[in-house]
Amino acid sequence: MARVLLTGATGLIGRATATALTEAGHEVVTLGRNPASDIPCDLLDPGATTTALDAARASHLVHLAWHDGARDRWNSGxxxxxxxxxxxxxxxxxxxxxxxxxxxxxxxxxxWSVPELIETSPLRPRTLYGAAKAGAGLALCAGQQTLGLSLAWARIFFVYGPDEPPGRLFGDLISNLKAGQPVDCTDGLQERDFLHVDDLARALLRVLKTDVTGPVNVASGTAIPVRDLIEEVAKQMSHPDLIRLGAIARAADDPARLAADVGRLRHEAGFVPQHDITSGVADILRSEGAQT
Structure with missing residues (x-):
């Protein structure tokens, strides 16, 4: 099994990925600012990162760490x-x-004006977050041969999971329904591809084990109206009466549909999700003790 260096291990995706890697028999070495990391390191400090990589000597890397502020994620410097x-x-x-x-x-x-997104679809990010991700991905995919390694750039779509931080749809929805508070939503007609975080972790594990290189969409392959997810959570929590669809106007530039083509993930990495929305919501509500 491989010695895998994992960044972002304390985040929503990182926690699930650490578990998936460990259960698959890999030796996981966590790297980050959390003092509990195997190798504490501020990745924004180049010297500290160089020292940490010399200590880690890992054969594989799963890099998930990034700025993820709920309020300024999209346009923070x-x-x-x-x-x-x-x-x-x-x-x-x-x-x-x-x-x-x-x-x-x-x-x-x-x-995002393209409703069905494949890895060769045009890149035209609307935010600094998207532009920075695209810039890093393009450079690393083009430079992997020069660097002498094999690299896959996982373009992750919409993930949901337990213990989501404030400011995310799923976390805010559950916390408000738990409190018996009405939840104001948009009409929820915009379609998105949602993937349970445990499935996402399994997808990353599958990609890691293959020789897939370059960009690869990581998603379920099924886009649904956002209101379907909202209503499923409310139904399983026995509070459909608290959902107020249409109470908030959607942004004028909110894309009507963002759907992922997952042909590479499915055929080259052999990934098939285990959860649909019904089972995924049930799994998370069980883990959070939120089912009624």
């Missing part, structure tokens, strides 16, 4: 810092003998 940090991290990983890397990209890199 920190996205530029994380773009630079990601390039430096991967270069140092390659220098220390790293062989295989998976880095977290985003569907925010794409031109």
């Amino acid at each position: 920190a996205n530029l810092d994380w773009m630079a940090a990601t390039l430096h991290l991967v270069r140092e990983f390659a220098r220390t003998g790293g062989q295989r890397a998976i880095c977290a990209g985003s569907c925010a890199e794409y031109d």
